[in-house]
Amino acid sequence: MKVAVMGYGTVGSGVVEVIESHSNIIPKRIGGDTLEVAHILDLRDFPNDPHKDIFTKDFNDILNDPEVKIVAETMGGVNPAFDFTMKLLKAGKSVVTSNKELVAQKGLELLQAAEESGANYLIEASVGGGIPIIRPLTQCLAANNIEGIAGILNGTTNFILTMMIEKGMSFDEALKIAQEKGYAEKDPTADVEGHDACRKVCILASLAFGKHVYPSQVSAEGITNISLEDVSYINSVNGVIKLLGQIKYISDDKIAAFVSPAVVYNGSQLASVKDVFNAVLVRGDAVGDVCFYGAGAGKLPTASAVVADIIDCAKHTERKKIFGWGAGDEDYVVDYKSTIKMPFYVRANAGESEISAKFDDVKFLSRTGQPSNEVAFITDIMTENELTQRLEGVDVINTIKVTNY
Numbered sequence: 001m002k003v004a005v006m007g008y009g010t011v012g013s014g015v016v017e018v019i020e021s022h023s024n025i026i027p028k029r030i031g032g033d034t035l036e037v038a039h040i041l042d043l044r045d046f047p048n049d050p051h052k053d054i055f056t057k058d059f060n061d062i063l064n065d066p067e068v069k070i071v072a073e074t075m076g077g078v079n080p081a082f083d084f085t086m087k088l089l090k091a092g093k094s095v096v097t098s099n100k101e102l103v104a105q106k107g108l109e110l111l112q113a114a115e116e117s118g119a120n121y122l123i124e125a126s127v128g129g130g131i132p133i134i135r136p137l138t139q140c141l142a143a144n145n146i147e148g149i150a151g152i153l154n155g156t157t158n159f160i161l162t163m164m165i166e167k168g169m170s171f172d173e174a175l176k177i178a179q180e181k182g183y184a185e186k187d188p189t190a191d192v193e194g195h196d197a198c199r200k201v202c203i204l205a206s207l208a209f210g211k212h213v214y215p216s217q218v219s220a221e222g223i224t225n226i227s228l229e230d231v232s233y234i235n236s237v238n239g240v241i242k243l244l245g246q247i248k249y250i251s252d253d254k255i256a257a258f259v260s261p262a263v264v265y266n267g268s269q270l271a272s273v274k275d276v277f278n279a280v281l282v283r284g285d286a287v288g289d290v291c292f293y294g295a296g297a298g299k300l301p302t303a304s305a306v307v308a309d310i311i312d313c314a315k316h317t318e319r320k321k322i323f324g325w326g327a328g329d330e331d332y333v334v335d336y337k338s339t340i341k342m343p344f345y346v347r348a349n350a351g352e353s354e355i356s357a358k359f360d361d362v363k364f365l366s367r368t369g370q371p372s373n374e375v376a377f378i379t380d381i382m383t384e385n386e387l388t389q390r391l392e393g394v395d396v397i398n399t400i401k402v403t404n405y
C-alpha cells in the first residue's frame with residue numbers, strides 16, 4: 001500500500017524511518033499488505049538523503065496519485081497544511097497528523113470533511129507524542145463522565161523545569177539543550193509561553209466534552225517567570241513546579257480550561273514526570289484517576305503514533321472512525337479566574353505581618369538565602385480574582401496555582 005509523507009522535519013523523517021525499519025511487523029499488523037513511502041513533500045533539498053528519488057515540491061503529485069490512499073501530514077502550522085489536508089480528505093484519501101496547531105484551529109472542519117468523504121482523519125500524534133491518549137480517551141473511557149483532565153503536555157518545558165529543579169540550571173541553558181535535542185518547536189516561544197500546551201488542551205477538551213474549543217478561548221501562561229527561588233520555596237513543601245494544562249467539567253454547557261505553571265505535590269503521579277516526558281491524568285466518574293505517561297516529543301516516539309494511525313487506516317479503509325466533536329460556542333469556556341477555587345503560592349517583597357493581615361490562613365515557606373524583606377506562602381483555596389483583590393498594595397514577585405491533581 002502506497003503512502004505519502006508531507007513535511008520531512010523531525011517527525012516526518014521519523015515516520016519514514018519507522019515505516020522502513022519495521023517492515024517486518026507492519027504487514028502482520030495490517031493483515032498482509034506492506035507500506036511503501038511513494039512521495040515525500042518538502043520544499044527543502046535533501047541531496048544526501050537515500051530517498052532523493054521520491055522527494056517532491058509539488059503537492060499535486062500526492063493529490064493526483066490514485067495509488068496513494070493514506071497521507072501523513074507532519075508539516076506543522078495551519079497553512080498550507082489546512083489546504084492540503086482538506087483537498088486530500090475531499091478526494092477521499094485518509095490523513096493522519098501530528099499537527100496540533102492545525103487540529104486545535106481547524107479540527108472540526110477537517111473531521112467533518114473526512115466524515116463526508118468517508119475518509120479517516122486520525123490525530124493520535126497531536127497530543128502527547130508517542131503516548132496513546134486519543135483512543136483511550138474516546139474509546140476505553142467512553143463509559144465515564146469526565147470530571148477533569150490535567151496534563152504535562154509539553155516536553156520542552158518539562159525538560160527545562162526538570163533541569164532547573166534537579167540541576168539548578170538556568171532557564172536559558174536548559175532551553176538551549178532542549179533545542180539541540182530537537183524537542184523545541186522552531187520558535188521556542190510556542191513551548192515556553194504555553195501555546196503548544198494550549199493547543200493540546202483544546203484537542204483534549206474537544207474530545208472529552210464534544211464541542212470544539214479554540215486556542216483563543218483558553219488562557220495560557222508559560223514558564224518564563226519561574227525562577228530558581230520559586231523552585232527552592234516549593235521544594236521546601238515537597239512539591240515541584242510543572243507546566244500543566246487543566247480542563248474541568250462544570251456543566252454540559254460549560255467547562256474551564258487553562259494552561260499555567262502549577263505546584264504539584266510529590267504524592268501526585270504528575271510530580272514524578274521528568275525530562276521530556278509527558279503525562280495526561282484523566283479523572284472519570286466511574287474509573288477514578290487514570291494516568292497516561294510516555295515520551296511526549298521527539299522523532300521516533302511521535303513517529304510511533306503517526307505510523308500506528310497509518311496502520312489503522314490501512315486496516316480499515318472502509319470504516320469511518322467514531323471520534324469527533326461538534327461546533328463550539330463563545331460562552332462555552334468560562335473565565336476560570338472568577339469560577340475555579342484553588343490554593344496559590346505567592347512570593348512577594350513583604351513581611352509576614354503584612355500578609356497575615358490580608359489572609360486568614362496561610363502557610364509561610366522558607367529557603368536558604370531568603371532575604372529579610374521576602375516572603376513566600378501558600379494560601380487557602382480561593383478564586384484567582386479574590387487572590388488579586390487580597391494582594392492589592394503588596395509588591396508581588398510571582399504567584400503560581402496549586403493543583404489538586
Ligand code: HSE
Nearest residue numbers: 154155156184185297
Ligand atoms: N515542542 C513540543 C514539545 C513537541 O516540546 O512537547 C511535541 O508536541
